[in-house]
Amino acid sequence: MPTYLRRIVGEDALEYLFAPLVSSTFDSEPEDLSGVFVLLALRLLSDGFTLQWFEGGNGLLTRTLAQRVPVRSGANVLSIETEPDGAKVRYRSASRERSVIADAAVVALPGSLVPQVCPKLTPAERAFFDEVHYVRGVIAFLLLERAPAALPYYGVSFPRREGIDLYGLAADHHKQGAAPPGAGLLNAALTARTAERLWEAPDAAVVQHVVDELARTPVGRLAPPQTAVHRWEAMLPQFRVGYTARLAAFLSRTDRSPRLAFAGDYLVGPYTEAALTSGMRAATEIARALDKR
Numbered sequence: 005m006p007t008y009l010r011r012i013v014g015e016d017a018l019e020y021l022f023a024p025l026v027s028s029t030f031d032s033e034p035e036d037l038s039g040v041f042v043l044l045a046l047r048l049l050s051d052g053f054t055l056q057w058f059e060g061g062n063g064l065l066t067r068t069l070a071q072r073v074p075v076r077s078g079a080n081v082l083s084i085e086t087e088p089d090g091a092k093v094r095y096r097s098a099s100r101e102r103s104v105i106a107d108a109a110v111v112a113l114p115g116s117l118v119p120q121v122c123p124k125l126t127p128a129e130r131a132f133f134d135e136v137h138y139v140r141g142v143i144a145f146l147l148l149e150r151a152p153a154a155l156p157y158y159g160v161s162f163p164r165r166e167g168i169d170l171y172g173l174a175a176d177h178h179k180q181g182a183a184p185p186g187a188g189l190l191n192a193a194l195t196a197r198t199a200e201r202l203w204e205a206p207d208a209a210v211v212q213h214v215v216d217e218l219a220r221t222p223v224g225r226l227a228p229p230q231t232a233v234h235r236w237e238a239m240l241p242q243f244r245v246g247y248t249a250r251l252a253a254f255l256s257r258t259d260r261s262p263r264l265a266f267a268g269d270y271l272v273g274p275y276t277e278a279a280l281t282s283g284m285r286a287a288t289e290i291a292r293a294l295d296k297r
């Protein structure tokens with residue numbers, strides 16, 4: 005991606021505007037992302053994008069949807085296979101193994117886990133899922149007694165040329181209800197290289213490193229009384245070079261696993277609305293397929 009973007013916008017705009025924006029939004033180096041994906045994302049961000057959020061967090065969406073249908077949670081799905089009479093789902097719940105035969109199943113697992121749970125994928129489906137890749141990431145959350153006056157923005161991105169071990173900082177206290185009144189809540193995303201280096205480090209060491217790195221920026225030295233560190237083995241799907249073409253081929257495939265549809269942000273874009281869109285598509289696919297029977 006950068007060669008193309010560098011040619012169009014020049015070195016400085018790439019390093020000090022586009023690369024930080026892309027890296028802090030998608031927790032990736034721009035070199036690791038597809039050009040098509042980055043251009044689409046830049047169009048989205050520059051085309052009247054405004055920050056919106058669910059009060060109390062993104063879980064509000066799934067909790068609200070779950071109120072409308074019977075939901076069984078806490079089940080670890082072991083396999084999903086198409087049988088002559090339906091889609092067989094084997095799962096473990098309360099340390100007992102059970103199974104259910106459904107008319108059809110929407111597989112809404114992270115894409116990288118699909119091949120191990122769905123053993124009967126078509127060869128083309130398996131080849132696609134083997135290429136779905138996720139970013140491994142670490143985020144440190146810092147709760148501050150007061151929201152820092154130096155941060156009137158929601159997001160701050162750090163240009164990599166400055167050698168800061170963070171992609172960016174989100175000031176979550178701007179989201180209503182995310183932090184106690186007047187308090188500051190920041191989340192700092194470590195760069196991929198730093199996340200790799202500190203993956204096994206104690207939380208306190210990660211927080212200390214984040215605070216030290218921020219002290220080198222205009223944000224200054226912070227003294228958060230409460231902190232938390234989250235590590236995600238599969239944080240966000242990474243739309244790598246060549247992925248959009250593979251995705252287009254997958255979406256238009258004719259040889260499909262019967263009675264199965266797939267949903268997840270890796271099929272549309274790495275954010276909640278995209279995951280929802282993929283779920284609505286999957287439901288439509290299943291409804292059409294069952295209608296034809």
Ligand SMILES: Cc1cc2nc3c(=O)[nH]c(=O)nc-3n(C[C@H](O)[C@H](O)[C@H](O)COP(=O)(O)OP(=O)(O)OC[C@H]3O[C@@H](n4cnc5c(N)ncnc54)[C@H](O)[C@@H]3O)c2cc1C
Pocket residue numbers: 062079080081082112113114117121143236239240267268269270273274275276277279
């Ligand atoms: C730190 C962070 C911040 C984010 N912030 C935002 C944001 O501000 N705005 C935004 O729009 N998006 C945000 N996102 C992205 C958003 O969370 C995702 O795009 C969205 O959750 C993807 O939904 P999904 O259904 O595709 O996958 P997931 O939400 O990952 O759901 C997949 C589910 O499958 C479950 N699962 C896995 N294996 C099994 C199994 N064997 N059996 C049963 N269940 C299984 C997992 O536990 C998980 O619950 C953020 C993501 C992260 C990590």
